[in-house]
Amino acid sequence: MFLTEATVIDHLEIASGYYRMILETPKISCQAYPGQFIHTRISDQYDPLLRRPFSIHRIDRKRGRIEILYRVVGKGTHLLTKARPGYKLDVFGPLGNGFKVDRYLKTAIIIAGGIGVAPLLTLGEELVKRGVSTRVFIGAKTRGLILCENEFKELGCEVRVSTEDGSSGYFGTVTDMFRDFLLSNEDISGSSPSLFACGPYSMFREVALLTRRFNIYCQVSLEERMACGVGVCLGCAVRVKGGVYKRVCKDGPVFSAEEVAWNDNSQAYC
Numbered sequence: 001m002f003l004t005e006a007t008v009i010d011h012l013e014i015a016s017g018y019y020r021m022i023l024e025t026p027k028i029s030c031q032a033y034p035g036q037f038i039h040t041r042i043s044d045q046y047d048p049l050l051r052r053p054f055s056i057h058r059i060d061r062k063r064g065r066i067e068i069l070y071r072v073v074g075k076g077t078h079l080l081t082k083a084r085p086g087y088k089l090d091v092f093g094p095l096g097n098g099f100k101v102d103r104y105l106k107t108a109i110i111i112a113g114g115i116g117v118a119p120l121l122t123l124g125e126e127l128v129k130r131g132v133s134t135r136v137f138i139g140a141k142t143r144g145l146i147l148c149e150n151e152f153k154e155l156g157c158e159v160r161v162s163t164e165d166g167s168s169g170y171f172g173t174v175t176d177m178f179r180d181f182l183l184s185n186e187d188i189s190g191s192s193p194s195l196f197a198c199g200p201y202s203m204f205r206e207v208a209l210l211t212r213r214f215n216i217y218c219q220v221s222l223e224e225r226m227a228c229g230v231g232v233c234l235g236c237a238v239r240v241k242g243g244v245y246k247r248v249c250k251d252g253p254v255f256s257a258e259e260v261a262w263n264d265n266s267q268a269y270c
């Protein structure tokens with residue numbers, strides 16, 4: 001991991017309150033792997049004091065660049081929207097473990113809820129590069145907030161979208177859509193797929209139940225509030241089975257869905 005400067009190359013609002021930022025940071029881009037994240041200071045001032053974590057959305061090793069995709073939720077992300085091309089961010093990364101992709105994997109399923117799509121596009125690129133047949137389920141509240149549908153299609157993935165208001169694709173949540181898909185493709189586990197998910201807590205819990213029922217190996221990328229980002233402060237601990245705690249920043253952010261004690265963590269994700 002590196003503590004380094006990352007220069008803003010491009011910064012665009014791609015949907016209302018959602019931004020994509022391209023950063024030039026050769027050291028991080030050459031080591032980054034899908035599922036890892038960066039921990040960045042937001043400004044030169046002491047407020048906000050703590051760094052903010054963002055998943056690595058895309059990796060361009062040739063040009064020494066990475067992308068992040070973020071949603072404005074509070075002070076830090078609001079301030080970040082002001083960063084213009086040329087601005088230098090103080091960035092720590094790449095951090096965390098990343099997704100595990102078995103070298104013999106033939107079929108993958110990606111499930112993204114809202115901004116949860118952020119770490120999954122670069123994973124999709126990696127899967128396609130390895131010749132893995134990849135099916136993508138993307139859910140959002142409304143049509144304008146469906147992110148990365150075209151990018152996944154351009155990769156050659158089969159993409160299904162759902163919206164909670166029915167304005168595009170399946171009418172309902174992404175887990176409803178996925179459940180319907182499983183019920184009409186009950187033999188899916190025969191192809192030994194791996195499932196990769198990122199989204200809100202309610203989605204994780206549903207996906208964990210479904211994948212257990214259909215015997216599908218599932219990895220989830222968790223989000224938790226962070227301070228140090230490198231495993232020292234224990235601020236990002238989540239409870240796993242057996243009454244043990246793990247650090248999202250250092251032991252994760254990617255965990256096997258079977259490993260997490262979902263009910264015990266409900267407070268953390270509300």
Ligand SMILES: Cc1cc2nc3c(=O)[nH]c(=O)nc-3n(C[C@H](O)[C@H](O)[C@H](O)COP(=O)(O)OP(=O)(O)OC[C@H]3O[C@@H](n4cnc5c(N)ncnc54)[C@H](O)[C@@H]3O)c2cc1C
Nearest residue numbers: 052053054055069070071074075076077118223224225253
């Ligand atoms: C490993 C990891 C990767 C992440 N990747 C992305 C990403 O790619 N894109 C993206 O938009 N967001 C991502 N997040 C969440 C992002 O870090 C927070 O939204 C951000 O730090 C909020 O900062 P803020 O100052 O704007 O909000 P604050 O003012 O600090 O908080 C505003 C609201 O957001 C909630 N919040 C703050 N931090 C988090 C957090 N870490 N997880 C969940 N809720 C939080 C608070 O509870 C509060 O309700 C990631 C978080 C982690 C841990």
Ligand code: FES
Nearest residue numbers: 227229233234249
């Ligand atoms: S944020 Fe400090 S241990 Fe994870």
